[in-house]
Structure formats: C-alpha cells, structure tokens
Amino acid sequence: MNASMSYDVAIVGGGPAGMAAAERTIGAGLSTCLIDEQPRLGGQILRQPPPGFAVTGWQSGRLYRAARALLARVERLDAFDFRAGHAVLGVGAGHAEEGGFALSVQPLATGGVERIDARRVIVAGGCYDMPVAFPGWTLPGVMSAGAVQTLLKSPQVLPGGRIALFGTHPLMIVLAEQILAAGGEVAGVHFAQPRRAMLAALGPRLPGVLRAWRPLLEGARGLANLRQAGVPVHFGSAIVRAEGGDALEAITLLRAGGRERVACDVAAMCYGFLPQSDLVRQVGAAVRWAPGPGGWETLCDEGMRSSLPGLYVAGETAGVAGSDVAMLRGALAGVTLACDAGALDEVEGARVAAALRARIARLAPFTAMLRELADPQAYLPEPELETLVCRCEDVSARALDAAIAACAEGDDGFGASAVKLRCRAGMGLCQGRSCEHAVIRRIARASGREAAQVAGFTARFPARAVPIAELLERDAPAR
Amino acid sequence: MSGARRIEEGVRRPDRVTLRLDGADLAACPGESVLAALVASGARRLRDDREGTARGAFCNMGTCSECTVWVRKGAAAWVRRRACLVPVEADLCVLTHAPEAT
Amino acid sequence: MTPGSSHPDILIVGGGLLGCASAWHLARRGLRVALVEQSQVNAGASGQNAGSLHFQIERRFLEQGEEAASDAARIVSLNRLAIAEWQGLEDMLGRGLDIAMHGGLMVAETEAEMALLAFKVARENALGLPTRLLDADELRARAPCLSPHLAGAAWLAEEGHANPRILAGAFAQQAAREGAVIACGARLTGLAMQADGQYRATIEGLDGLGEVTTPRVLLASGHWSARLAGLLGLNLPLYPVPLMMNVTERGEQVLPFLVQHVGQRLSMKQSEDGNFLIGGGWPSRFRRRADGLPDLDRPGEIVEANLLGNLAVAARVMPGLAARSLLRSWTGTTCISADQLPLVGEVGKAPGLFVAAGGSLFTLGPVLARLLAQTIVDGRPADELALFLPDRFAHLNAFAVLP
Ligand SMILES: Cc1cc2nc3c(=O)[nH]c(=O)nc-3n(C[C@H](O)[C@H](O)[C@H](O)COP(=O)(O)OP(=O)(O)OC[C@H]3O[C@@H](n4cnc5c(N)ncnc54)[C@H](O)[C@@H]3O)c2cc1C
Ligand SMILES: Cc1cc2nc3c(=O)[nH]c(=O)nc-3n(C[C@H](O)[C@H](O)[C@H](O)COP(=O)(O)OP(=O)(O)OC[C@H]3O[C@@H](n4cnc5c(N)ncnc54)[C@H](O)[C@@H]3O)c2cc1C
Ligand code: FES
Numbered sequence: 001m002n003a004s005m006s007y008d009v010a011i012v013g014g015g016p017a018g019m020a021a022a023e024r025t026i027g028a029g030l031s032t033c034l035i036d037e038q039p040r041l042g043g044q045i046l047r048q049p050p051p052g053f054a055v056t057g058w059q060s061g062r063l064y065r066a067a068r069a070l071l072a073r074v075e076r077l078d079a080f081d082f083r084a085g086h087a088v089l090g091v092g093a094g095h096a097e098e099g100g101f102a103l104s105v106q107p108l109a110t111g112g113v114e115r116i117d118a119r120r121v122i123v124a125g126g127c128y129d130m131p132v133a134f135p136g137w138t139l140p141g142v143m144s145a146g147a148v149q150t151l152l153k154s155p156q157v158l159p160g161g162r163i164a165l166f167g168t169h170p171l172m173i174v175l176a177e178q179i180l181a182a183g184g185e186v187a188g189v190h191f192a193q194p195r196r197a198m199l200a201a202l203g204p205r206l207p208g209v210l211r212a213w214r215p216l217l218e219g220a221r222g223l224a225n226l227r228q229a230g231v232p233v234h235f236g237s238a239i240v241r242a243e244g245g246d247a248l249e250a251i252t253l254l255r256a257g258g259r260e261r262v263a264c265d266v267a268a269m270c271y272g273f274l275p276q277s278d279l280v281r282q283v284g285a286a287v288r289w290a291p292g293p294g295g296w297e298t299l300c301d302e303g304m305r306s307s308l309p310g311l312y313v314a315g316e317t318a319g320v321a322g323s324d325v326a327m328l329r330g331a332l333a334g335v336t337l338a339c340d341a342g343a344l345d346e347v348e349g350a351r352v353a354a355a356l357r358a359r360i361a362r363l364a365p366f367t368a369m370l371r372e373l374a375d376p377q378a379y380l381p382e383p384e385l386e387t388l389v390c391r392c393e394d395v396s397a398r399a400l401d402a403a404i405a406a407c408a409e410g411d412d413g414f415g416a417s418a419v420k421l422r423c424r425a426g427m428g429l430c431q432g433r434s435c436e437h438a439v440i441r442r443i444a445r446a447s448g449r450e451a452a453q454v455a456g457f458t459a460r461f462p463a464r465a466v467p468i469a470e471l472l473e474r475d476a477p478a479r
Numbered sequence: 480m481s482g483a484r485r486i487e488e489g490v491r492r493p494d495r496v497t498l499r500l501d502g503a504d505l506a507a508c509p510g511e512s513v514l515a516a517l518v519a520s521g522a523r524r525l526r527d528d529r530e531g532t533a534r535g536a537f538c539n540m541g542t543c544s545e546c547t548v549w550v551r552k553g554a555a556a557w558v559r560r561r562a563c564l565v566p567v568e569a570d571l572c573v574l575t576h577a578p579e580a581t
Numbered sequence: 582m583t584p585g586s587s588h589p590d591i592l593i594v595g596g597g598l599l600g601c602a603s604a605w606h607l608a609r610r611g612l613r614v615a616l617v618e619q620s621q622v623n624a625g626a627s628g629q630n631a632g633s634l635h636f637q638i639e640r641r642f643l644e645q646g647e648e649a650a651s652d653a654a655r656i657v658s659l660n661r662l663a664i665a666e667w668q669g670l671e672d673m674l675g676r677g678l679d680i681a682m683h684g685g686l687m688v689a690e691t692e693a694e695m696a697l698l699a700f701k702v703a704r705e706n707a708l709g710l711p712t713r714l715l716d717a718d719e720l721r722a723r724a725p726c727l728s729p730h731l732a733g734a735a736w737l738a739e740e741g742h743a744n745p746r747i748l749a750g751a752f753a754q755q756a757a758r759e760g761a762v763i764a765c766g767a768r769l770t771g772l773a774m775q776a777d778g779q780y781r782a783t784i785e786g787l788d789g790l791g792e793v794t795t796p797r798v799l800l801a802s803g804h805w806s807a808r809l810a811g812l813l814g815l816n817l818p819l820y821p822v823p824l825m826m827n828v829t830e831r832g833e834q835v836l837p838f839l840v841q842h843v844g845q846r847l848s849m850k851q852s853e854d855g856n857f858l859i860g861g862g863w864p865s866r867f868r869r870r871a872d873g874l875p876d877l878d879r880p881g882e883i884v885e886a887n888l889l890g891n892l893a894v895a896a897r898v899m900p901g902l903a904a905r906s907l908l909r910s911w912t913g914t915t916c917i918s919a920d921q922l923p924l925v926g927e928v929g930k931a932p933g934l935f936v937a938a939g940g941s942l943f944t945l946g947p948v949l950a951r952l953l954a955q956t957i958v959d960g961r962p963a964d965e966l967a968l969f970l971p972d973r974f975a976h977l978n979a980f981a982v983l984p
Binding site: 050051055057087108140142144150156157159162182246266433464467 | 511
Binding site: 413418424431 | 882889
C-alpha cells in the first residue's frame with residue numbers, strides 16, 4: 001500500500017449525491033477528495049460518454065436536467081481532488097491519535113493500493129439493480145436493466161438486436177424509449193404486476209403525488225410513445241424462464257391469456273434497486289433492511305450522520321429514493337458535515353439544512369408512491385430447484401435449501417452467514433452482493449420470519465476483490 | 480451472435496484502436512469500456528461456470544463481477560479487472576481465461 | 582431450554598468444535614446432555630479458523646527457545662493420536678468432511694531456519710513422529726508451485742486440512758441424533774455450586790431466563806471459558822488472542838499440501854474448491870468498548886500492517902499467489918493458556934466442573950473431546966490427558982471459596 005494523503009473529507013461515490021455533497025464541503029472550504037471507481041463523474045444516472053466522444057443531445061430529457069446542471073457545476077470546480085477509476089476497498093479507523101478514517105483505495109488504471117486519510121467520510125455509493133433468479137437467468141444476454149441503460153448512455157452501445165424488458169419498475173418505460181431512440185428494437189415491456197395494482201398504489205396518494213407531476217407526466221407520455229411505436233406493453237406478464245444455448249434466444253412469460261415465448265437476444269430485468277452497503281457495514285455503521293426490494297440501507301439522523309461519529313451517508317446508500325432526493329440528501333450531508341467540522345456557521349447551516357429537508361419532504365409522497373407501485377415482493381419469479389441462486393459459486397436453490405434446513409436443526413435464529421458457511425452462497429467474486437437478498441428471503445420464508453429479522457452476510461475487507469500483488473506493492477513491514 | 484452494435488447516429492467517436500481478445504484482434508474505441516467493446520462485437524460468453532455453462536456480463540456497473548477478466552497493458556503484468564470498468568486504449572490485451580503461468 | 586433438559590447429566594457451555602464433539606461422545610455413552618450456545622453452532626473460533634491439520638511441532642513453540650520447545654515436544658504424542666482420530670473421523674461421523682491429508686510442508690528460507698528444522702525433525706523422530714527433512718531440490722520436486730528460493734522443508738505425510746465450516750455442525754447433528762439437546766441463542770449468565778455439590782446454571786434464552794440443575798458442567802466456551810469460570814470465583818489461565826485469516830478467489834488446483842513456515846507466521850492451503858486460505862497467527866486488534874477496555878465479544882479489526890505482512894510471507898513462499906485476488910479477510914478470537922498447552926479435564930477445586938479450551942483445538946479438538954468424554958464417563962482422567970489437566974494450575978485456585 002502506498003503512502004497516505006490527508007483530507008478533511010473523503011466522499012465515496014461521484015453520483016448525484018456525492019457531487020452535491022462535494023459542492024457543499026468544497027464551498028465551505030474543506031479539503032475534499034471525491035472517489036469513484038467509474039472513469040467519469042456522474043454516477044449511474046449520468047454515466048457519461050468517454051472523453052473524446054461527441055454525442056448530440058446526450059441525456060437531454062427533463063428527468064436528467066437537475067442532475068446535469070449539478071454535474072456541470074461540479075466539473076467546473078477546481079479546488080478538489082476527483083479520483084476517477086479508483087475503487088474503495090475498505091474504510092477503517094484512522095490514525096490512533098488523530099482519529100478519523102483511513103480508506104484503502106485501488107487505482108484501477110495503474111494498479112496498487114493507496115491509503116487516503118480523512119477526518120470525515122461521506123459514503124454515497126448509490127444502489128444497484130436487484131438481481132432476481134429464475135430458470136435461465138445466468139445465460140449470457142440476461143442482464144440488469146441498468147446494464148442496458150448504462151451501455152446506451154456511456155459507450156453508446158446497443159447490447160442486442162431485440163431487447164425484452166421485464167420486472168416491476170416503471171424505469172422500464174424510460175429505458176424502452178431510450179432503446180427506441182437509439183434505433184433498437186424493444187421486444188415488449190412486461191410488468192409483472194397487473195395494471196390495477198399500479199393504479200391502486202397511485203390512487204390514494206394522488207394529491208401529494210401531483211406536486212411531483214413531472215415524472216408522472218413523463219411516464220404517461222412514455223407509455224403513449226411506446227404504444228405508438230408498436231412496442232407491446234403488458235401488465236400482469238410474469239417471467240417464467242429464459243432459454244438458449246450459449247446465449248439467450250428467448251424468454252417465456254405467463255399472463256392471463258396464457259404463455260408467450262418472446263424471441264430476443266437481450267432480456268433485461270428491472271425489479272428495483274438495492275442500496276450499496278458493503279463499506280458502511282464493513283466499518284460497522286448500523287443498517288436496516290430496506291422496504292420493497294430489500295437490501296441494507298444505512299440508518300442516519302436528520303443530518304445524514306450514520307451511527308458512527310464522523311461517518312455520513314448520502315443518496316441511495318441511505319435508502320433508495322431517486323436522483324432528486326439523492327442530490328438533496330447529498331447537499332444535506334455536506335452541510336451537516338461542514339457545520340460539524342466548524343467550517344460553516346451553525347445558524348446559516350441550520351437554515352440551509354431546514355430548506356433542504358423541506359424539499360426532501362415535498363418529494364416524499366412521490367417516492368413512497370413509486371416504491372409501492374414498483375414493489376417487486378409479490379411478483380418475484382420462482383427459481384427451480386436446479387436454478388443457481390448464487391451466480392459466483394454456482395449454488396442452486398436446492399443446495400441453498402438444504403443448507404437452510406441444516407441450519408434450522410436446533411436453531412431458529414440463524415442468519416445468512418451460517419447458511420453461507422454451509423453451501424458457499426455469497427463466497428464468490430461478487431462477495432455476496434448478488435445473492436444476499438435472495439438468501440435472506442429464502443431463510444425468512446423457510447423459518448417463518450420477516451426478512452428484516454434475518455442477519456445478513458458479515459461485510460469484510462476488501463469491498464472489491466483485489467489482486468494480492470497490488471496490495472503488496474509497497475514492502476510490508478513484517479511483525 | 481447477437482444483434483448488438485454501436486449507435487452511429489449523432490455519435491462521433493475517436494479513431495479505433497486494436498484490442499487483443501484471447502489472441503484475436505478486435506477494433507474498439509478508445510475510452511469505451513472493454514465490456515462495451517466486447518458487447519458491441521457480439522461477444523457474450525465471458526466465462527464458463529463450474530459446469531462448463533456459458534456466462535456473460537450482468538450489471539455493467541462494477542457490482543456483479545461477472546465480467547472479471549485478465550488485462551495487460553503493453554508489457555506490464557496481467558491483472559484481474561472487471562471489464563466494465565476498464566477503458567479501452569491502445570496496446571491492451573484481454574484474456575477471458577487465466578494466462579499461462581509465468 | 583426445553584423443560585425436559587433442565588436436569589441433564591451434564592451441561593455443556595459452548596457450541597464450538599469442543600462442545601459439539603464432547604456432546605456427541607457423551608450422548609453416545611448414554612449421558613443426558615444439554616448444550617447451550619449463546620449464538621449459533623460453530624459461530625466462534627471453530628468456524629473461523631484456518632482448518633489446518635498440523636501435527637509437526639508448531640512454530641510458536643520453537644519461537645520460545647530450546648527449553649520450551651522440548652516441553653512442547655511432549656504434545657507430539659497427542660498429535661500422533663490426533664492423526665489417527667482424523668483418519669477415522671469421516672467413517673465415525675458417517676459423512677464427508679472435506680478432510681484432505683495429502684501431506685504438510687514446513688518450509689525454511691535460510692540456512693539458520695534449515696538448522697532449526699533439522700533440530701525439530703530429530704526431536705519429532707525420537708518421539709515417533711515420522712517427519713522428514715527435504716532439501717531444496719526435493720522440495721521443488723514435490724511442490725513445484727513454491728518459490729525456488731526456499732532452502733527446504735520438513736515433510737509430514739499425514740498433515741493436511743479439513744473444512745472448519747462443517748465440522749462442528751456435523752458433530753452437533755450426530756449429537757442431536759443421539760439425544761443431546763442443543764439450544765442455540767441460549768447464554769450461560771449465572772453459575773453456582775449448591776451445598777449438595779450440584780451446579781445451578783442460569784440460562785438466558787430467546788424465551789427468557791431458565792434454570793438448569795446438573796451434577797456436571799463442561800466449559801467448552803473458547804476464549805470465554807476463563808470469564809465463565811469466574812462466575813464460580815475460579816481462575817483459568819486462558820487469554821484471548823484475536824487473529825485474522827484471508828481467502829483468495831478460486832483457481833486451478835496447484836497445491837495439495839498444507840504449507841507452514843518455520844521462521845514466519847504462515848499457514849497456507851488450497852481448499853477443495855480452489856480458494857487459497859492464508860493465515861498463520863497474524864493478530865487482529867480488539868475494538869474498544871465505551872469504557873476503553875478491549876471488546877472481547879466482537880470480532881477484532883484488521884491491522885493493515887499485519888494483513889500485508891501475512892500476504893507478503895505467503896506470496897514469497899508461493900509466488901503464483903500474487904496474481905490471485907484477495908476476496909475477503911476476516912478476524913476471529915482463539916485463546917492460549919499460560920504454558921501454551923490446552924486445558925482439558927476436571928477442575929479439582931470444583932468437582933464436576935470440566936473445561937476444554939486452548940489454542941490449536943481444531944487439529945486437536947476431535948481427539949481431546951473423545952478423551953474428555955472418556956474421562957467424564959470413567960470418573961478419572963484418561964492417561965493421555967495427563968499433560969493437559971487444568972490442575973497443573975491448581976495454585977491459581979488456592980484461594981477460591983466454594984460450598
Ligand atoms: C444502473 C442504474 C441506472 C439508473 N438509471 C436511472 C435513471 O435513468 N433515472 C433515474 O431517475 N434513476 C436512475 N437510477 C437510480 C439512480 O441510481 C439514482 O436515482 C441516482 O443515480 C442515485 O444517485 P447516488 O449518488 O445516490 O448514486 P449513484 O449515482 O449510483 O452513484 C454512486 C457512485 O458510487 C460509486 N461507488 C460505489 N461503491 C464504490 C466503491 N466501493 N468504490 C468506488 N466507487 C464506488 C459508483 O461507481 C457510483 O458512480 C439508476 C440506477 C442504476 C443502478
Ligand atoms: C483465525 C483463527 C485461525 C485458527 N487456525 C487454527 C488452525 O489452523 N488449526 C487449529 O488447530 N486451530 C486453529 N485455531 C484455533 C481453533 O479455531 C480453536 O482452538 C478451536 O476452534 C476452539 O474450539 P472451541 O470449541 O473451544 O471454541 P469456540 O469455537 O470459540 O466455541 C466456543 C463457543 O462458546 C460459546 N459461548 C461462549 N460463552 C458462552 C456462554 N456464556 N453461553 C453459551 N455459549 C457461550 C461461543 O459463542 C462459541 O460458539 C484458529 C483460530 C482462529 C481464531
Ligand atoms: S458486469 Fe457486473 S461487474 Fe462488470
């Protein structure tokens with residue numbers, strides 16, 4: 001590991017939340033280091049094209065306007081360090097005397113592992129698509145909706161000739177339009193939930209929701225556009241299986257009218273998002289099971305302080321709520337931190353924070369409605385016994401169930417780690433990010449508990465697998 | 480073979496460079512991720528699981544690790560990397576299987 | 582606790598390897614066994630360790646000078662028993678345990694280390710342990726994946742590794758089949774000796790407090806054992822040691838052996854699945870409680886320098902390791918006794934109170950549990966345990982007051 005660099009603030013994640021936080025901490029005069037493993041600023045919603053690409057009208061839709069404005073402002077700031085292409089492997093305790101935190105960071109281009117010291121840390125690691133296991137889901141060509149979308153946004157690549165979308169999240173409408181705009185073919189948009197379930201989620205909240213009318217309007221307009229372009233949009237159309245030899249050839253869906261087999265070379269799932277939680281759990285901050293898709297959201301106070309002094313969270317890491325809320329929470333974390341650090345006048349800070357919180361509160365009805373409307377829990381496809389639940393270690397539902405049954409003998413409080421020790425689910429390269437929620441759900445179901453009552457995998461260093469040679473770049477002092 | 484392709488309309492890209500993938504040459508755009516270059520070329524099978532079944536990329540955002548490959552720049556050593564996080568540049572070799580032990 | 586087990590013949594405290602294996606042996610011999618585990622079976626050191634089956638004299642004994650080494654050499658006789666125990670274990674438990682006894686190498690890098698190995702091998706051979714010294718060429722022929730700079734190694738064909746993820750659970754399962762009652766999420770919080778010599782134990786369970794009255798208690802509670810003995814006002818010289826372990830991603834099989842180092846802290850092996858497990862006794866560090874004292878109940882935190890130190894030794898011994906990715910580093914807490922030998926048997930001052938704890942009790946756990954069960958059933962210590970009886974520290978309890 002290489003010599004350390006010291007900052008007032010280190011921010012993990014250069015998405016809307018991390019950028020908004022950086023804008024505030026830099027504005028308060030705090031030395032700030034923003035770190036992201038992606039090569040450019042922007043996060044998932046604004047995955048920028050590579051430098052040297054010129055893309056006409058890139059992300060010019062209304063939904064992206066506020067985030068783009070923030071990106072433009074932050075890119076103009078010069079008084080901060082942006083470590084693009086740097087993966088954060090760990091957040092640990094800092095110097096014994098000075099306190100703070102030490103981050104282990106891997107520059108992906110040059111290799112090695114560096115240490116970054118910071119008095120305070122904001123984790124704004126965002127979220128990732130909920131991976132859902134069903135027969136055939138490991139075939140090349142079955143991917144997350146986010147994967148398709150980010151291939152379109154950044155390198156401007158259409159991953160397939162015919163792309164089918166399935167799941168429960170309305171982001172599918174946005175994505176289908178983006179595929180069409182790129183000249184691609186959408187082989188159907190399949191909402192697993194019936195239309196009336198979506199309307200039921202919308203109805204009672206309509207007055208509050210209407211204040212956030214723009215996304216609703218965009219959604220309705222999107223649906224109309226898809227219909228006009230001849231893209232079939234189905235409700236109550238649930239994925240059953242994916243088929244193919246060495247790669248995907250078709251998916252089968254089940255709905256009231258019967259089964260439909262849809263030929264496609266890409267099928268993208270969109271069941272909602274799980275918060276990135278490995279770093280906060282590794283360093284020991286308190287988390288709780290998130291509603292809807294699940295995963296672990298970090299507990300924080302109204303100033304975005306986690307349960308660990310000096311550690312703040314922002315954006316989807318604190319709970320999935322969309323990019324507008326992510327930006328506001330990022331700004332809030334930055335302001336709170338600046339006050340805590342004595343870099344911002346308390347009174348002024350409190351005033352700004354109150355304004356930010358008021359804006360977050362105004363978005364709350366919409367966020368809640370979206371969560372309910374997109375809630376995948378009642379619509380998750382069922383893996384067959386031979387379906388792999390853990391992709392990395394090839395652990396089937398059958399093997400997982402056997403491990404769960406073995407754990408249940410004489411013990412009713414077991415968690416995901418005990419199951420992992422028995423069957424290896426979660427022991428692979430992704431370090432459990434892909435299967436953890438599914439393992440927890442299966443344990444909950446088998447033992448009659450709520451998912452929130454089942455302990456997850458223990459998060460450990462490193463948050464990303466790292467070659468040993470790179471860890472050892474500097475001669476290690478033997479002890 | 481998939482119907483994957485680069486979007487050409489409204490997009491100007493830098494001149495292509497050659498990427499060596501498992502010993503074969505592949506034209507790719509500097510800056511796009513190695514995964515994007517593979518996807519655009521129609522390559523979907525990135526590894527085999529323990530049963531010998533084909534696997535491909537899943538998340539394109541560094542989370543699932545399904546796209547992990549070996550990468551070598553010029554004469555440097557092979558390193559393990561998630562292909563979705565490695566920008567294409569000149570002189571880049573990619574292996575989807577472990578390099579011969581040296 | 583279920584009511585049916587509130588008057589067992591023995592209460593075992595701890596669902597680690599020692600507790601579960603003892604439970605099985607005792608239940609098989611007809612005792613009514615109740616076992617309480619504060620969290621889950623195998624949640625302690627037994628599920629966190631390196632899984633090494635090492636029967637050569639350990640580096641930690643050689644480290645303390647020749648006298649200590651000759652003392653420790655006495656453990657060799659136990660190691661020989663342990664070898665036989667492991668060889669029969671899968672048959673005994675009637676299931677696979679991922680036991681691989683394909684041999685073990687204790688490597689040396691320098692001539693001085695080779696000399697130490699020669700000294701060790703001579704001692705071991707005299708005690709009947711068939712270790713053999715390999716020179717650099719022999720070592721290379723046997724393990725081509727190891728570094729050519731190594732000076733040689735001590736070889737023992739019976740060494741190897743087993744899967745710590747499944748062993749304690751396998752014993753627990755068999756114990757339950759023999760009628761042992763195993764309660765998880767049940768913590769011993771109080772222990773007293775009654776006037777009639779019986780023990781009254783207070784158990785805090787998921788469904789509230791329970792009481793158990795029993796003539797015998799076995800503390801198989803790992804590094805917690807000393808604190809639990811404190812409930813009776815007794816002293817056991819056991820000290821917690823926070824350690825760390827590392828695991829790499831899977832890769833093709835290249836190393837069938839257990840590898841240790843005579844001059845450095847190292848244990849390294851490749852699992853059945855192809856992962857490399859790297860450890861060898863590198864310390865982690867206890868987190869602090871609010872009052873500043875070390876928090877013994879939480880896993881330690883990783884000391885960066887030790888993580889790097891551990892990986893550096895491993896990569897020096899096996900250069901190919903450097904290209905593999907570290908997947909996870911974890912910490913766990915074991916314990917050592919004042920003289921580094923395990924503490925197994927009855928505590929003389931408190932008849933009916935037994936203990937089984939100490940270091941390296943993965944390798945030695947199965948055989949010690951069997952000998953302890955024999956001791957308990959026969960009512961006198963098994964001969965093989967003579968060296969390990971807790972009463973070698975009886976002086977520490979000279980002032981204890983029991984009914
Ligand atoms: C693939 C995808 C596509 C999405 N598309 C849309 C959309 O079109 N419209 C919409 O409204 N919402 C979209 N969302 C939801 C969207 O993520 C949020 O609304 C918004 O981007 C959240 O901002 P954030 O700053 O919290 O997180 P993000 O934007 O996700 O930013 C987090 C950043 O942290 C980085 N990071 C995480 N962990 C580490 C680490 N260990 N080391 C280094 N860097 C790390 C990531 O690389 C990422 O860039 C999408 C989500 C995903 C996952
Ligand atoms: C990182 C590491 C690597 C190691 N490597 C090796 C190796 O390679 N080879 C080797 O031989 N040994 C090794 N060891 C040592 C070995 O793991 C231990 O000696 C052995 O597992 C001890 O088993 P045990 O059953 O005595 O203790 P544990 O497995 O710790 O079990 C004790 C149990 O008691 C329970 N308990 C404690 N207090 C209470 C209470 N009040 N009420 C109810 N239950 C309670 C705990 O929850 C725990 O489950 C290693 C240890 C560590 C930590
Ligand atoms: S595709 Fe998931 S990590 Fe690259």
